[in-house]
Amino acid sequence: MQRGAVRLRWVAPEAADAATLATWHATLDAAERAKAARFHFARDRHAYIAAHALARAMLSDVAPLPPAAWRFVAGRAGKPEIDPALGLPNLRFNISHTRGLVACAVANQDDVGLDVEDLGRREASPGLAERHFATAEVALLAAAPPAARHETFLRIWTLKEAFVKATGDGISLGLHRFAFTLDPPRLTLEAGDAAAWRFLQWRPTPRHILAVALRRL
Secondary structure, eight states: TTTTTTTEEEEGGGGGGGHHHHHHHHTSSHHHHHHTTSSSSSHHHHHHHHHHHHHHHHHHSSSSSSSGGGEEOOGGGGGGOOOOGSSSSTEEEEHHHHHEEEEEEEEEEEEEEEEEETTTOOOOOOTTHHSSOOOOHHHHHHHHHHGHHHHHHHHHHHHHHHHHHTTOGGGOOGGEEEEEETTEEEEEEEEEEEEGEEEEEEEEETEEEEEEEEEOO
16 A cells, blocks of 8 residues: 555445344454444444444455454554554554444555544534634634534534544644644644645535545654
């Protein structure tokens, strides 16, 4: 897999039949199966199974291991990473799932983060952007037409989530310490090299927004 490239796939768990779900489930390890079993709602369980099976399948597309052979460890902020004992230190991946869609991104050497959100989700509570967004993003959201404000919020949110997932720091990084503009998405950092980052964002389905962050190391 070429450095600087990103492989991206998504699937709709709700469209999978019982045989497909069973095939996905068979590739998971014992810990993943146990976690899947703890979900109360079937849709959440199926989304978890689909996301983790998709990651395994995509990693097997670029490395000589079958899907069931992959092992993972928790990195910073709990981000899943490939077990170093497998001897594949250059591969990076990230998964995300929301109602109706799961997605996975795989990169070679470059840090990668991914977030997907459902436009049908409940709108953000008043003041959420002011508490967590940078000042410039709050202004961008306020300038959006009322009918577009929910989508604009999710566009900013998915970019911010993809970025913090790529860094491995999680939201402890401080969501107000960096800002995005849209069309095209661009990053401004209080500290650090924003030029090292690339961002992609689009609608994989009419009801979903997806964002990918990639940092060239």
